Amino acid sequence: MLFAVMVGALSWTGTAQAHGSVVGPASRAYHCWEEWGDDHMNPAMEQQDPMCWQAYQANPNTMWNWMSMLQDGLGGQFEARIPDGKLCSNNLANFESLNRPGPWKTTTVGDNFSIHLHDQASHGADYFKVYVSKQGFDPKTQSLGWDDLDFITQTGRFAPAQDITFPVRTSGYSGHHIVFTIWQASHLDQAYLICSDVNFG
Template structure:
């Protein structure tokens, strides 16, 4: 009887220790989950929406919906390739480019900002597009309020087909570079163009102010 009680006490202690260890692991993981996104939070162009943001905005809350495969095949393929591309739509950055954007970003990798984990964003296809006029407003949402040294805006040349061609530097018309913007959650600026019709890609470079951090995105639009 005494031996049985001793075994029960030993087993109870072992179970308690395992529960305590499990609680510690869960607590640590919970802290990482809570604090990591805040530490890595940045921003993106939300209007006209960058490709990753459009997928997250439209499908993030129901990303397992089989309807996505038919209704939005480009987002479906991107989610299948790497869901992190959409979940981290705000963190597509590279450090230390020193302004050498073209030399640091090969043709065909512009829409992913040269990040292998976001390579699905470079795929040509029927990305969802927003109809805009030749004079339009761009909107950056920045969770961390970094501000901007500048934005550069390019538009794909007439004759470029985003449904069948991946984007290279030679496919772009340079439109404008803005001045500096102070730290803010929302930054908007106007873009004036002429002569564009139909489906195009707006390629935007954001040079953040707090560090040498560069963001590049593609937004699909239809000039109506």
């Protein structure tokens, strides 16, 4: 039994290494892996981090495959192709638990902060689009839809690299918000839609 679990974990990790995600501010899936990946059998997760616990119970792949939230062939038609309420999972069944409202752990940021993408495969980017949930939207009780977002910025291209960081400037936000990042990878028409929970201090 232990051997089967280890083999499964290795296969998930191998798949995840082919892709990337936002690690700062931590995406929902990345936070769960970073915080609990080495301690995922700890029953304390249910009380200390209930959103990661429910995600792991729904599908352990959500945690282990935190880099693999990609959709091929969206052609930039994100709002038409990804339904409201499915943004944080990129409309992928394996990551459905990431859409669930609740007390997701947050990263504290100021009005000006940086997005940090880690991509072991060094795909590069055609662009990033960054949004912030509107003031008054409550991630603890509401699922994210397109009308809940304020568009903040779109970047230019980035050359292939394992780590890409760029600045984001905002104003007028306070409390718990979702930073929603679209990463359009350069090597294919491959898009990653990523939710990071932040607290504007």
